[in-house]
Every structure is written in structure tokens, then in C-alpha cells.
Amino acid sequence: MKYDTAMSDLKGGRLILAAFVLALANFMVVLDMTIANVSLPHITGSLAVSPTQGTWVITSYAVAEAICVPLTGWLAGRFGAVRTFCVGLFGFTIFSILCGLSTSLEMLVFCRIGQGIFGGPIMPLSQMLLMRIFPPEKQSQAMGMWAMTTVIGPILGPILGGTISDNFSWHWIFFINIPVGLFCAFAAMRLLKTAETPTDKLKIDMGGLFLLILWIGALQLMLDLGHEYDWFNHPAISVLAITAFVGLVIFTIWELTERYPIVNVQIFRYRGFTISVLALAFGFGAFFGSIVLIPQWLQINLGYTATWAGYLTATMGFGSLLMSPIVAKLATKYDQRALACFGLMLLGFVTLMRAFWTTDADFMALALPQIIQGFAVPFFFIPLTNMALAAVLPHEIASAAGLMNFLRTIAGAIGASLVVTLWDDHSKVARSELVGNLHVEETQNTLMQTGFSAQSALGYISSIVDKEASTLSANHVFIILAMVFIFAGLIIWLCPKPKIGVSGGGHAH
The missing domain is CATH 4.10.860 (DNA Excision Repair, Uvrb; Chain A)
Incomplete structure (x- = not known):
């Protein structure tokens, strides 16, 4: 599975349509990583399970995808890249239908695993097929477009998830994949025939x-x-x-x-690859953990609807879209370690801003860190990807891309699980501390004088204490995540100095 260009007959409009289909397929798979985030309270309520069990809906998909990403090279070599890509899309669509029809948490988690298994190879294969259908001088622009869909997916996910869950039902966040999946699969079968890769009876x-x-x-x-x-x-x-x-x-x-x-671990012998991927994994784990925590905190504590939690999470979209092409340009002129370090430090600073959130914070106080984060994400994502792929030999790029996506996905799943656990555990600690410092009877008497019954006064005090404890705990988690970003920003300097003008994938072959 090499990134050689298939001198296919794709020209003009057909080439643009093929590129659009590949980018759209990648977008759909990436979108599904975050579309369930804001819908979790709806899903857990509907299936009568706890929020911690609800996180399985996110992590099961991420892990199944992580297991399949490193197998992409083998699958493409054995069955052909285009055939594997189309089968992946059909399988993904079928499991999306089953997710939407799920009536229990067990069934939903099982179907999310199916989605992840078929969706896993779509991301690296869309990247590889774009390289095959574009001539060498256009490949950088093609990769720019691919990177854009990878950045926009997680941002649009919460808006779509929130709007659909509030106005229809959470089942539709999975049904919307049906037309997209079928269109991409049939279009890929028609358009990409000439870009098929040679197959070989590879041993598994x-x-x-x-x-x-x-x-x-x-x-x-x-x-x-x-x-x-x-x-x-x-x-x-x-x-x-x-x-x-x-x-x-x-x-x-x-x-x-x-x-x-099945996984070429020898690629870790390159220091540039290992350090870049390590920084990417730490950064993405902290980033993904925060985009799982924020919508849940907004809905449980601040009474936000899923739609508004989605809008708030997505305010980072503008900066990401604006900066992606600019950072891609800067990466060819400046030391990419400095760009990545700047992005990670800015993400650390933004996460520290969140550590001072309160239960009466207004929309702008909550949105400002998101907006700044949008500008930081491309600085973190693009240079680290380029540095990792530029560090390996041309014939190892496919394996390196698979490994990088694998570690990033695993880091996201670990980040999501740990953040929800830390948040919940520290909430209990914060609650007992608050209760210890609170003069409950005095407060209850004061409330009863304003017309509350003894029981409703206690209930009111309890709900306020719960909200404050949950917010203190979220702030505690944000401080830890900020430290992770800063750590990732510092270790990037252990990389050997990358050659200016070499952006991986596009120029490393």
C-alpha cells in the first residue's frame, strides 16, 4: 500500500467529484466520533442508564475504530484499497441503521463497535486514495482539504447531535448517515475503479x-x-x-x-515520528476529554439544551477553518516544532481559563475559550502530522499514517474515560467538603421563612450543593488537562529539527 499516483483517467469535474466523495466519507466517520457527545443525556435518559455507562457509546466506537485502523494496510494489500473503502462504507451505513434502531445500551454499544470496525479503514484509505488520484503537484492541496474535514467533523458533530436530539430524537443522529454512506459508496465504486491498488495473497x-x-x-x-x-x-x-x-x-x-x-512497530525507531506522535496523543487525549466533558457539564449544571451545548462547543469552528490553510502555509516556511509548541501552549492557556468557570457564567464567558481554542487546534494538528510523516521513509508512510491515527484514537478514548471518572470522583469529594462547611439548618430555616416547606428547602439546598460540587470538580479536571497540554508542548522540542519545507505525506515520497 504505497502512496503512488495512479495515472487514472480522472480529470476535471470527475476528479473534483471523486475528491469530494473521499472527503465526505472521511467527514462522516470523523463526525460520528463526537455526534453522540451532546446527545448522551438524551440517550442515557431514554435507555435508563447512568452517565458513566453512557460514555461507552463514545468509547466503544473509538476503540473498535482504533483496532481496525492499523489493519488498513493489510486489508488494502489483500483486497484492494477501493474495494476495502466501499465495503467499509456499506458496513458503516448498515451499523448506523442498527444504532438508530437500538432499544438497549448493550445493543447500541454492540452496533457502535460495528460502526467503528467498518469506519476505521475509511479515514486512512480516503487519505491514501486522494494521493493516488491527484498528480504530485496537487497532492498538498488535496491533503489540505482532507485535513479540513478531519478538523470540521468533531466541531459540527455537537451542533448536529444537539439539534437532532432536541427537535426529533437521538435515533436520528445515526439515521442521517444512511444517504451519505450510500451516496459515497456507490459514487466511489463508479469513479475510483481506475485507482484500485494491486492485490496480493498476503498472510495474515x-x-x-x-x-x-x-x-x-x-x-x-x-x-x-x-x-x-x-x-x-x-x-x-x-x-x-x-x-x-x-x-x-x-x-x-x-x-x-x-x-x-499486522502493525509495523519498527517505525518507532525514528525519533521524529515517536516524539511527534507522543505529543499528538497527549494533546488529542486532553482535547477529546474536554469536548466530552463540556457539553455534559453545560446540560447537567447550567440547564443548557443539547442544541445550545452544541452551538457553544462549535464556536471553535470559525478559528479552525480560518487557520487551517494559513498554518499549512506557515509549516513550509518555519520550524514546525515552534508552531506545534505554540498551539499546545495556547490550548493549555485556554483550558486554564475554563478552570475559573462558575455556575452563573454567561454564554460569552463560556464561548471565549472555545473561540481561542479554534485558532489553536490547526497549530497543534497540522505540524505534528507533517513532522511524523516526514520522519519516515516513503514506503513506510502508509504504516506510519495508520499507526498515528491508531494512537490518536486510543488517546481520545482513554482521555474520555479518565475525564468522566475524574469529574465524577472529585464531585463526591467536593460535595462532602461543601456540606462540611455548610450550616444546613440555618440555611433551611432562612428558606422556610420565605415560604419553602422543610422538605423542598432541603431539596433546593441539595441541588445547589450538587451543582457547585460538579463545577468545582470540572475546574479541577481542567487544571489537570492544561498540565497535559503544556507537557505535550514541551516534549516536542526533543524532536530533531525538521527540514523547512518538508511537509509529510505530500513531500516525503
Whole structure:
């Protein structure tokens, strides 16, 4: 699976349509990572489950996708890139229908896993097929368009999710994939025939595949169940943690010695790739954790509707759209480590601003950090992607792109699980501290003098204490996330100085 250009007969309008189809397919898969975020309170209410169990809807999709992303190279080499891409789209669409028809959390999580399995290869394959259908001199612009859909997807997800959940029902956040998925699949079959890649009867590394599923599955189960089972005080969580750790060690050794590895871990021998991907994983984990936490906090504590939580989350879209092409230009002229460091430090600063949010914050106080964050995201995303891909040899770009998407997705799932756990745990601590400092009887008597009954006065005090505790806890989580951003911004300087003008993927071959 090399990024060579297929001298296909795609010209003019057909080429633009093919590029649009590839970008749209990528957009749909990325959108589905965040469309459920603001709809979680609707989904958990409708299925009668707790918010922590509700996070499974987000993480199950992310993990299934993470397992399939590194398999993309093998699938494309065995069955052909275009065929794999079209099957992925059909499978994704079918599981989207099943998600929308789900009547229990178990069914919804199972179908989200199906969505992730078929959706996983779509992201790297859309990237690779764009490189095949465009001539070398146009590939940078094609990658710019691809990056744009990757940035806009997570931003539009909350708006669409919120609007649909409030005005129709949460089931429709999955049904809207049907026309898009079918259109992209049929269009790709017609337009991309000439861009098909040669196939070969490749051996599948069954041992590697089994170990990959084992350690990622154990890790995710540990993160999702840890909160409910009081973490390492429960033997099951300890067993899962040991399984994940031992599985990862054996998997790494296996892949280093396997002749046809399912994941080419040898790519980590490049310091530029390893450090860039590490900074990207830390940054994306903190970023994704915050975009899972903010909509839930807005709805549970501030009484925002899902639609307005979506609008607020999406205020970062303007800056991201505006800065993406500018940062792509800057990356060819300046040290990309400085650009990435600036983006990560700005994200850290913005997250610190959120640590001072209060329960009576107005829309603008909440939106300002989001707007600034929009300008920071391309500075963080584009240079790190370029540096990672520019660090590897041309024939390793496909594996490197798969590994990078894999680690970013895993980091997002870990970030989401940990943030929800920290938020919930610290809320309990903050609540007991607040109650300890509160003169309940005095406050209750004061309220009863204004016409409250004894019971309703207690209820009113309790709801205020809950809101304040939840907000204090969210602020605590934001301080931790800010530290993660700053750490990622500092480690980027361990990278060797990248050559000016080399932006990965586009120029590294």
C-alpha cells in the first residue's frame, strides 16, 4: 500500500467529484466520533442508564475504530484499497441503521463497535486514495482539504447531535448517515475503479491480531468499568490492567519478530515520528476529554439544551477553518516544532481559563475559550502530522499514517474515560467538603421563612450543593488537562529539527 499516483483517467469535474466523495466519507466517520457527545443525556435518559455507562457509546466506537485502523494496510494489500473503502462504507451505513434502531445500551454499544470496525479503514484509505488520484503537484492541496474535514467533523458533530436530539430524537443522529454512506459508496465504486491498488495473497498475522484485540479490549474495559467497580479495589479491574500491560508487551515483541507484522512497530525507531506522535496523543487525549466533558457539564449544571451545548462547543469552528490553510502555509516556511509548541501552549492557556468557570457564567464567558481554542487546534494538528510523516521513509508512510491515527484514537478514548471518572470522583469529594462547611439548618430555616416547606428547602439546598460540587470538580479536571497540554508542548522540542519545507505525506515520497 504505497502512496503512488495512479495515472487514472480522472480529470476535471470527475476528479473534483471523486475528491469530494473521499472527503465526505472521511467527514462522516470523523463526525460520528463526537455526534453522540451532546446527545448522551438524551440517550442515557431514554435507555435508563447512568452517565458513566453512557460514555461507552463514545468509547466503544473509538476503540473498535482504533483496532481496525492499523489493519488498513493489510486489508488494502489483500483486497484492494477501493474495494476495502466501499465495503467499509456499506458496513458503516448498515451499523448506523442498527444504532438508530437500538432499544438497549448493550445493543447500541454492540452496533457502535460495528460502526467503528467498518469506519476505521475509511479515514486512512480516503487519505491514501486522494494521493493516488491527484498528480504530485496537487497532492498538498488535496491533503489540505482532507485535513479540513478531519478538523470540521468533531466541531459540527455537537451542533448536529444537539439539534437532532432536541427537535426529533437521538435515533436520528445515526439515521442521517444512511444517504451519505450510500451516496459515497456507490459514487466511489463508479469513479475510483481506475485507482484500485494491486492485490496480493498476503498472510495474515493471526497472533498479532489476537494480541492487538486482547490488550486494547482489556485496556478499554478497565477504563470503562473501573469507575463503577472502584478501580483497583476490585479484582476484576486488576486482572484487566495486568492483561492489558502483559498483552501490550507480548504484542510488541511479537510484532518486532514477525515477518509480516499486522502493525509495523519498527517505525518507532525514528525519533521524529515517536516524539511527534507522543505529543499528538497527549494533546488529542486532553482535547477529546474536554469536548466530552463540556457539553455534559453545560446540560447537567447550567440547564443548557443539547442544541445550545452544541452551538457553544462549535464556536471553535470559525478559528479552525480560518487557520487551517494559513498554518499549512506557515509549516513550509518555519520550524514546525515552534508552531506545534505554540498551539499546545495556547490550548493549555485556554483550558486554564475554563478552570475559573462558575455556575452563573454567561454564554460569552463560556464561548471565549472555545473561540481561542479554534485558532489553536490547526497549530497543534497540522505540524505534528507533517513532522511524523516526514520522519519516515516513503514506503513506510502508509504504516506510519495508520499507526498515528491508531494512537490518536486510543488517546481520545482513554482521555474520555479518565475525564468522566475524574469529574465524577472529585464531585463526591467536593460535595462532602461543601456540606462540611455548610450550616444546613440555618440555611433551611432562612428558606422556610420565605415560604419553602422543610422538605423542598432541603431539596433546593441539595441541588445547589450538587451543582457547585460538579463545577468545582470540572475546574479541577481542567487544571489537570492544561498540565497535559503544556507537557505535550514541551516534549516536542526533543524532536530533531525538521527540514523547512518538508511537509509529510505530500513531500516525503
